[in-house]
Amino acid sequence: MSLKCLWELQELDLAIGVLVEKLEENPFHLEAREAAGNLEQIEQELNRAEQALREQQKKLRRGELDLETITAEHGELHQRLYSGETKNVKELEQMEVKLRSVKQKQLTLEDNLLGLMESMEKQEELIGDLAGRKDVAAAEMQKRQQLLDEELARLGGQLKKLEERRGLLVEQIEPKRLQLYRNISERYQGRGVARVINDICQGCRVFISSAQRGFLYDPQAVVYCENCGRLLVRFAGEESLPGPVE
Numbered sequence: 001m002s003l004k005c006l007w008e009l010q011e012l013d014l015a016i017g018v019l020v021e022k023l024e025e026n027p028f029h030l031e032a033r034e035a036a037g038n039l040e041q042i043e044q045e046l047n048r049a050e051q052a053l054r055e056q057q058k059k060l061r062r063g064e065l066d067l068e069t070i071t072a073e074h075g076e077l078h079q080r081l082y083s084g085e086t087k088n089v090k091e092l093e094q095m096e097v098k099l100r101s102v103k104q105k106q107l108t109l110e111d112n113l114l115g116l117m118e119s120m121e122k123q124e125e126l127i128g129d130l131a132g133r134k135d136v137a138a139a140e141m142q143k144r145q146q147l148l149d150e151e152l153a154r155l156g157g158q159l160k161k162l163e164e165r166r167g168l169l170v171e172q173i174e175p176k177r178l179q180l181y182r183n184i185s186e187r188y189q190g191r192g193v194a195r196v197i198n199d200i201c202q203g204c205r206v207f208i209s210s211a212q213r214g215f216l217y218d219p220q221a222v223v224y225c226e227n228c229g230r231l232l233v234r235f236a237g238e239e240s241l242p243g244p245v246e
Contacts (some may be wrong), residue, residue: 023156026155028147038140043101053124056116063112070106072111077102145167181193193232
């Protein structure tokens with residue numbers, strides 16, 4: 001099997017590496033994560049706002065019960081004070097003082113409840129705003145996730161085709177040549193096979209020696225660049241290239 005197959009295998013491996021990197025570090029990943037993070041933040045704000053409203057509602061119910069109790073107490077004191085049943089002056093004075101105190105509590109509680117209801121109205125407006133923002137953020141996240149899924153599917157399809165081509169090519173390469181390729185690829189970060197064009201090693205851009213040139217015409221010869229150490233491969237016509245790897 002010609003060493004040209006090793007160069008083709010290298011081109012496939014490099015293309016596969018590029019696709020794998022695109023799959024793992026695709027910018028759509030970041031956009032989808034940012035959209036999801038924005039949605040999560042809004043959901044947390046909305047949950048806090050809804051919890052705060054529930055606490056206010058509980059406080060309002062307790063306050064309304066307290067107001068009913070105080071109002072009833074005020075009504076009883078007012079009835080006793082002005083019904084004429086009590087004749088003792090000192091007792092009447094005490095009842096009058098207590099009536100004023102209860103009335104003041106009633107007024108204060110009414111003011112507090114009014115302020116609480118106004119606060120609840122603002123809280124409900126905030127919840128409505130956050131709910132609207134949540135819907136927008138959810139739609140944006142769905143859009144970003146769909147774009148990501150489509151991009152990953154597209155790249156995944158390309159990767160599958162390249163891997164199928166690689167598998168067919170590997171079956172045609174002798175085990176010893178395949179091991180040679182693996183060893184030299186590891187030494188040169190995946191670029192251990194270099195083409196020779198116009199007597200120049202395309203790995204280091206240095207002219208090869210005249211002695212090496214003769215060996216390059218033998219498709220079975222194993223020739224290394226004397227300068228960079230890469231495995232050299234020469235195509236017929238030197239400047240001709242095989243079809244591009246998709």
